[in-house]
Amino acid sequence: MAAKQIFCIYLDVKRELKTVFATLSGGVIKVESFDHTMMVTSLKQQVDEFEDVPEGEPQIEDADDVFGVADEQIEVSDEALFGDTDTESDEVEMVDDEDSVDDGELTNEDVLLSLIQRVDAPKFDFAINIPATLLSVFHLRxxxxKLKPKVREAEIRATVRKRLDKDIPDDHISHIPAVGEGAISFSYEGNIPLLSAIDEITPHxxxxxxxxIAIPDEISILNLIRLNEKPEEEDYIAVIDMEETTTRLLITKGGEIVHIPPPxxxxxxxxxxxxxxxxxILYEQDMGNMPDFNKIILTGESRDVNAQEFLSEKFAGVTVEYLTIRSDKIELPDELVEDLPEYAVPLGMAIRALIPKDEHILKLNMLPAYVAARQRALKLDWHGMIALALIFIVPFVxxxxxxxxxxxxxxxxxxxxxxxxxxxxxxxxxPLLDSIAYNMGLAVENMTLIDSLAKGTMRFSVTLNEINGAIKDVNNIWLTKLSSRGDDIEISGFSLYRxxxxxxxxxxxxxxxQSVTPARIRDKQVYRFQMVLNKVVADDSLFNPVVVIPEPEPEIQPEVIPEVVIEETIEEEIFVDIPVDTFEIDTVLFETFYVDTIEYPQYAVMDLPYGMIMPDTFYGELVTVAIPPDFEKELDPLFAEEELYDTVIVADELSLIDPDTMALKAFDYFENSTFIQVTKSNLPLLYSEAYGLYINSDYQSALDIFLAIADARLDDSLTDNAQYWVGECLLGLDMPEQAIIALVNLFEFFPTSNKIEPAQLLLGKAYSGVGRNDESEKVLNLLLSSNPKGExxxxAQLLLNTLHNQE
Structure with a gap:
């Protein structure tokens, strides 16, 4: 049953108390009085006192144990606590020392008792908040x-207990629906400090x-926004609640919570x-948790830092305002209008308690079960009817x-x-079954012997089959030689691409x-290689034929393994008249580069020539090539054929430089290069820094960091975003061709990214920037067909119209 008069007490993360006394009359909530003061000591030390008795009423110790004062010290006057009530501030000057106070000084008990006695009403209900220091909030996705309500509650409670790894009581866990799928869960441990403190002064x-009610601060604010603003279904409102040491963000859509970031x-x-x-806010927007919003509402102590002026300048076109009452269901005294943002939480508590059946109000209430039970009056007539019904039904059953x-x-x-x-x-x-069992035993022994004799007999055919399949998967490779060397297989051949x-x-x-050397075949650059296969398959049991005990009926035909045909080629016959390039890379030089880059993995984050992230670089492997100076002009055709290199070292006189000297030159190049080291701990900070550089149009600096994040691949949720911003930065640097390569790679390696749609729009712009209008139209039409009403x-339609007008 809804209360008619409610006294709401809000305790913040420090020691400040804010109270609102409100009444309900004719469907209108009228705030009769409001107050604020400071507790003498923090109540947080009482949280763990009753953790072992969640289901029953806690055994609260006496006043001297909790507040450091005896019972006879309780009665104090308002003047002793607050001074003259007509002064401008009702706040009590309290000591900061949280140890027990001496006799004659104010105590927490004095403060609470005086606040309650100042309420001008003989009887009223209480509403308290659950402090943020006790609360755990999870977005369960x-x-x-599709679950029934009781099953859904049980599933959510189980999930919360698993995440916290603690046995939280049922009445300490609740939830509300989230936008889309999932739920927002709230839970707390121990007892609510205000509840225990008020219980202690009850005798007085x-x-x-x-x-x-006892509800989280987020629910109080959300109820106030829902009733006051009555947002439309597509209205995005961000609420910023500021206190002295913490700030909370609530992101809502149509009055429902979209996301609650950590404080x-x-x-x-x-x-x-x-x-x-x-x-x-910028970080949450880029992560997709906070889309473009219509309004920002400021609550708490936000006036103290001129939050409205700052955010209005940063978010041009967005309405930024302090909390203001618009609803005709709330009536405030004139002196509260200016300070309303500071009293948003207790006012939201009053709304929840006084009009719980209103369609805009969330019904969440986390009052402990033992408190609700002790407040219910015993109804004997109801229990008597149950007993009579049981007496009548039991004999028939x-x-x-x-x-x-x-x-x-x-x-x-x-x-x-x-x-x-x-x-x-x-x-x-x-007896017949015993005979069959004996014969089966003999058959198993024979099959075991056959299995041991047949081990490894399929090694050659399986090896050839694996090599054949690998060549088909990689493509653009052909073998010229395959030979066995002990347990190893040595293969040689050519590849179109390194x-x-x-x-x-x-x-x-x-x-x-073993070696990779450039060569030319019919004026085409190819690469000759030698490779030793130490282990073809992970499981050597694949070399063993499967031995099974044949059933009488039906007869099982032996497994037929398709013969793998390897075309035998004679290198001298095929390549006898093909000239070999005179600037081959020495095998020792190639191996030296490979070992150095593995020993120094931080050099894997190098600036790429075209901003393109290739699969090789995702795993921290650098591919290095040495070429003579006059070959630099032929680099572009190589890149066009997808042959990208992180580093290009140009030899002055390659024929006169030995491999060891070249290795030292390469090592010096790496040592003197600028790189960005990305770790899991600095990843979010680097991402925010790069995004800020992009916002400030420093595209080159932003590109360097986004490339490093994408190359490190430490967090899939940020890797695909970084890959997208690589394309944005390249387009900002007027490099549309390179931007196209980066964006196409995003689609290939992150097909489920949340950046697919903006990347399609960006790719359309890049194509049009290089005159490839047909391809631009294709990708823009794909975007429109997949989500015609999307963001x-x-x-996309505007860009399509521009392209049509150009035709």
Whole structure:
């Protein structure tokens, strides 16, 4: 049943209390009075006192144990606590020392008792908040919509307990739906400090307190926004609630929570707090948690740092305002209008308690079960009716069960007699089964012997089959020689592209590249390679034929393994008249580069010539090539054929430089190169820094960092985003061809990325920038057909119209 008069007490993360006393009359909530003061000591030390008794009423110790004062010290006057009530500030000057206070000084008990006694009403209900220090909030993204309510609650409670690894009581866990699928769960441990403190002063009150609700601060703010703003379904509203040391963000859509980020550990007392909040909003927007919003509402102590002026400048076109009452269901005193943002939480608590059945109000209430139970009056008439009904029904149920068991006994007895007769009829089969078991044992022994003799007989055919399959998968490679060297297989051949040789080696469990040398075949640049396969397959049991015991019927035909035909070629016959390039890379030089880059993995993050992230570089492997100076002009055709290199070292006189000297030159190049080292700990900071550089049009600096993040591949949720921003930066640097390569790679390696649609729009712009309008139209039409009403549909249609007008 809804309360008619409610006294709401809000305790922040420090020691400040804010109260609102409100009444309900004619469907209108009227705020009668409001107040604020400071507790003498923090209540947080009481959280763990009652953790072992969640289901029953806690055994609260006496006042001297909790507050450091005896019972006879309770009665104090308002003047002793607050001074003259007509002064401008009602706040009490309290000591910061949280140790027990001396006799005669104010205590927490004095403060609470005086606040309650100042309420001008003989009887009212209480509403309290669950402090953020106790609360755990999770965004559960599983789909609970199809589950029944009780099953859904059980699943959510189990998930919360698993995440916290603690046995949280049922009444300490609750949830509300989230936008889309999933739910937002709230849970807390121990007892609510305000609840325990008010229980302690109950003997000194004329009427035993009755608690109506206990809810998180986020729910109080959300209820106030839903009732006051009445947002439309597509309205995105961001709420920023600031306190002295913390700041909370609530992201809503149509009055439903989209996302609750972790609290920002900075508040009005923190220098540059608004810059921190602005960076957090930009980060949440880029992560897809906060789309473009219509309005920002400021609550708490946001006026102290001029938050409206700062955010209005940063978010041009977005309405930024302090909390203002618009609803005709709320009536405020004039003196509260200016300070309304500071009282948003207790006012939201009053709304939840006074009009719980309103369509805009979330029904969440986390009042402990033992408190609700002790406040219910015992209704004997209800229990008496249950008892009479049971007395009447029980004899009929017992009689029905007796008849059912008698019938079941008859059926079971008949079944037992039938089974006993059947067992006697089958006794003749026992000797026959023993004989069959003996013969089966002999057959198993013979098959075991055959299996041991046949091990490894399929090694050659399986090896050839694996090599043949690997060559087909990699493509653009042909073999000229295959030979056995002990347990190893040595293969030689040619590849159209250098990186295909590494991909071929990666197809096998153990493969060592002996040499890679450039060559020319019919005026085409190719690469000759030698490779030793130490281990072709991971499981040597594949070399063993499968030995099974044949069944009499049907007869199992032996497995036919297709013969792998390897075309035998004679190198002298095929390549006898093909000239070999005179600037081959020495084998020792290639191996030196490979070993150095593995020993120094940080050099894997190098600036790429075309901003292209190839699969090889995802694993920290650098591909290096040495070429003479006059070959530099032929680099572009190589890149066009997807042969990308992270580093190009140009030899001055390659024929006169020995491999060791070239290796030193390469090592010096790496040592003197600028690189960005990406780790899991600095990844979010680097991402935010790069995004800020992009916003400020420093595209080259942003490109360097985004390339490093994409190359490190430490977090899939940021890798694909970084790959997208590589394309944005390249387009900003007027490099549309390179941007096309980067964006195409995004589609290939991250097909489920949240950046697919903006990347399609960006790719359309890049194609049009290089005059490839047909391809631009194709990708833009694909975007429109996949999501015609999406966020980027209008921009895509506008670009299409521009292309048509150019034709």
């Amino acid at each position: 599983e789909n609970y919509d 009150l004329e009427v035993r307190p009755k608690f109506s 920002i550990q900075a508040g009005t007392e923190t220098p540059e707090v608004m810059g921190t909040i602005y960076s957090k 017992i009689n029905w069960q007796d008849k059912k068991q008698a019938a079941l006994k008859i059926v079971k007895t008949q079944r037992f007699i039938h089974l006993t007769t059947s067992i006697a009829d089958l006794e003749w089969a026992e 990186n295909r040789i590494h991909r071929l080696a990666a197809e096998f469990v153990g493969a060592n590249i 980027f549909a209008d921009k």
